[in-house]
Amino acid sequence: MQKIIKAPAKINLTLDVVRKREDGYHDVEMVMTTVDLADRIQLTTIDSDRISIDVSHGFVPNNENNLAYQAANVLKSRLGINKGISIVIDKQIPVSAGLAGGSTDAAAVLRGLNEMWGLGLSMSELAEIGLEIGSDVPFCVHGGTALATGRGEKLEFLPPPPPCWVILVKPPIGVSTRDIYQRLKVNQLIHPDTNGMIKAIEEQNFEDICSKLENVMEKATFELHPSVKNIKKRITQYGADGVVMSGSGPTIFALTQNDYRAHRLYNSLKGFMEQVYVVRLLGTKHE
Known part of the structure; x- marks a missing residue:
């Protein structure tokens, strides 16, 4: 079988x-x-x-x-x-x-x-x-x-967020989640608006979803790996609707609902990064 x-x-x-x-x-x-x-x-x-x-x-x-x-x-x-x-x-x-x-x-x-x-x-x-x-x-x-x-x-x-393109950029480094946690100063963190993100998803408000993307691990990862911060800055300059790091990194992802913008971002990033992906957001549970 x-x-x-x-x-x-x-x-x-x-x-x-x-x-x-x-x-x-x-x-x-x-x-x-x-x-x-x-x-x-x-x-x-x-x-x-x-x-x-x-x-x-x-x-x-x-x-x-x-x-x-x-x-x-x-x-x-x-x-x-x-x-x-x-x-x-x-x-x-x-x-x-x-x-x-x-x-x-x-x-x-x-x-x-x-x-x-x-x-x-x-x-x-x-x-x-x-x-x-x-x-x-x-x-x-x-x-x-x-x-x-x-x-x-x-x-x-x-509920699943509204359909969109996800552009993922993985720099050629690995990040230890343990190292990032050890660098976190939990009492000094500026916390994301989690409830605002949930509300934006429930209301299918793509603009609000993009504006509320946030990851408290970014600062620690960026300090250890400045190249990751530079990637986020570059993607933002290229005109993505929302940009943030996933997990403890080092992958940075961008969201956009515009087909042309998604593939323009991909082509721009492919010029200097090997691991770049353009995929669709799924957001639905497994059966």
């Missing part, structure tokens, strides 16, 4: 860090949505009771450190499943980019194996299992558009 699943990337329309918790994690408040840039996951049953993984990217582990491998392993362990599975990942989402590439792969494996193995688990149950793997996995299990709080696992779903 074989199954192929798409694992879409996520972007943060807002990202706020509320406080540092006693357990070392941070409480966050962020509005996330999915975009049509996706990895392709191929699941194939194998005779032996083991997990095989193969990834088409040199910087992604082909072993138990891969989150997709961990997803299959947690599912097998939790439910006592003695079946083997081969996982082949065709990477299209940039690595270490702030786009939840590893988390969405893990979520896709959970959804795919739930169906292949006839487990009958609900999305909420899969999301609970996914939290063992990473804070972004529960959102990636569901997909769509949501306000995420706690460590990112508490989700309140929102």
Whole structure:
């Protein structure tokens, strides 16, 4: 038996860090949505009771450190499943980019194996299992558009934002989320207007969505990597409707509803950056 699943990337329309918790994690408040840039996951049953993984990217582990491998392993362990599975990942989402590439792969494996193995688990149950793997996995299990709080696992779903183009620019560097959190001075942050973003989405007000794009991690990432700040400045100068960094970076994305502007931005950015993508915003939950 074989199954192929798409694992879409996520972007943060807002990202706020509320406080540092006693357990070392941070409480966050962020509005996330999915975009049509996706990895392709191929699941194939194998005779032996083991997990095989193969990834088409040199910087992604082909072993138990891969989150997709961990997803299959947690599912097998939790439910006592003695079946083997081969996982082949065709990477299209940039690595270490702030786009939840590893988390969405893990979520896709959970959804795919739930169906292949006839487990009958609900999305909420899969999301609970996914939290063992990473804070972004529960959102990636569901997909769509949501306000995420706690460590990112508490989700309140929102309607999809109005259709638009998303231009993503990934500079040739990786950013450690841990390093960025360590640099954050939580008591000095200027917090995004999260409620305003939610209202703009509910009212389908694209201009307000663009004006309320904000990410409190930008300052720390820009200090460590000034080139990321320069990319945001350049995209803004090129005339995007709204520009912000996703996650802890280094990917910067821009929104526009104008076809000509989207492709003009792409062509302008392609002149000096290798990893530039023009995709559509998805924003709808997985079935």
